[in-house]
Every structure is written in C-alpha cells, then in structure tokens.
Amino acid sequence: MEIRSLTRAEAEIMKILWHLKKAFIKDVLAQMPEPKPAYTTVATFLKILEKKQIVSYNTYGNSHEFFPLISEEEYRRHEVDQLMDNYFDNSVANLVSFFVKEKGLEDKDLDELASFINNKNKKQ
Template sequence: MEIKDLTKAEEQLMQIIWQLDKCFVKDVMDHLPEPKPAYNTVSTIIRILETKGFVDHHAIGKAHQYYPLISKEDYKRYATSKLLDNYFENSVESMFSFFVKEEKLDLSDVDEILKMINKMKNRPR
C-alpha cells in the first residue's frame, strides 16, 4: 500500500488515533486542545483519512469506531525517508550536521546516537 502525505490537521488527528488505537469521533475530540474545532470538521477529516487509507471503521449502530490501518512506525519511516530525500539529498550525515548546527542536538545526544549506531553495527544479522 502506498503511503500518502498528511496535512497538518490530518497528522494531528492521526497522532490521537494511533494513541487511542480504537476510537469514535467524540474520543478524538476529547483529546484535542482548546480551542477545539467543530465536531463536523473532525468527522470530515477522519473520513478523508479513511479515503487516504490511513484508517478504517467498524459500524456500531449508527456510530463509527475508527482504527488505524497504517502504523505510526510505518508513517514515521515514510516521513523520515521523505525528509531525508527532499531536504538532505538522502544523506543522514547532512541531516545530522543540520541538527547539530541548529543546536537541536547537544553533546550527550550525539554520544547517545553514536552508541546506538555502534550497537547496531555490532548486532548479529
């Protein structure tokens, strides 16, 4: 299945749906910060997510219980790959350097990342 881009609003709702796993529109509304959008707006965005293949639903009476079809991990993989490709010429080093220059990573972060890389290199396959 091809993963599609999410708008900011769609991604915000997907974060909630991933967190809840199974939910009704009301449940999503309960997790949105103030000022909350209209119920119909949230319902419409969730139906768009369904059209894009991110969620599906079970009909329970007249209500729909939504659940994710694409995992957060799969979307994270897709978004990271797209970020790397579109902004860093597919270079992890370039992205890493950017975050260091922007002071988004401190020395302890860098040390932890290097430890993870070394651990992964030494892992049996």
C-alpha cells in the same frame, strides 16, 4: 500501499487514534485541546483520512468506530524517507550534519548517537 503525507490537523487526529487504537468521533474530540473543533470538522478529517487509506471504520447503527490502518512507526518511517529524499539527497550524513549545525546538538546528544552507532556496528 502508498502512504500520503498528513496535514497538521490530520496528524493531530492520527496521534489520537494511534493512542486510543480505535475511537468514535466523540472520543477523538474528547482528547483534543481547547478550543475544540466542531464535531463535523473532525468527521470531515476522518473521511479524508479514510480516502487516503490511513483509517477505516466499523459501523454500529449510525455510528462509526475509526481505527488506524497504518502504525505510527510506519508513518514516521514514511515521513523520514520523504525528508531524506526531498532535502538531504538520501544521505544520513547530510541529515545528521544538519542537526549538528542547525539545532546545536549538545555533547550528550552526540555521545548518545555515537553509542547507538557503535552498538549497531557490534551487532552486525
């Protein structure tokens, strides 16, 4: 299945669904910060997410209980792949060097990254 990128509002709803595992619209609304959107707005976004094949639902009478079709990890992987492809020529070195230069990684961060790489290499 092809994963499509989410808008900010769609991602906010998905974060709630990933956390709750399954939810009715009222449950999603209850988790949203103030000012809360209208019930119909959340319903519209959930319909869009359904069309994108990111959520599905079970029907109980007139109510729909929504649940994610992809995990947060799968979506995160998709977004990083898109970022790497679109901005960093699929180069991890380019991505890391960007963060080192632009985000001012501290020595602690670099040490953690080096430790992760060393541990990964030892396991291979």
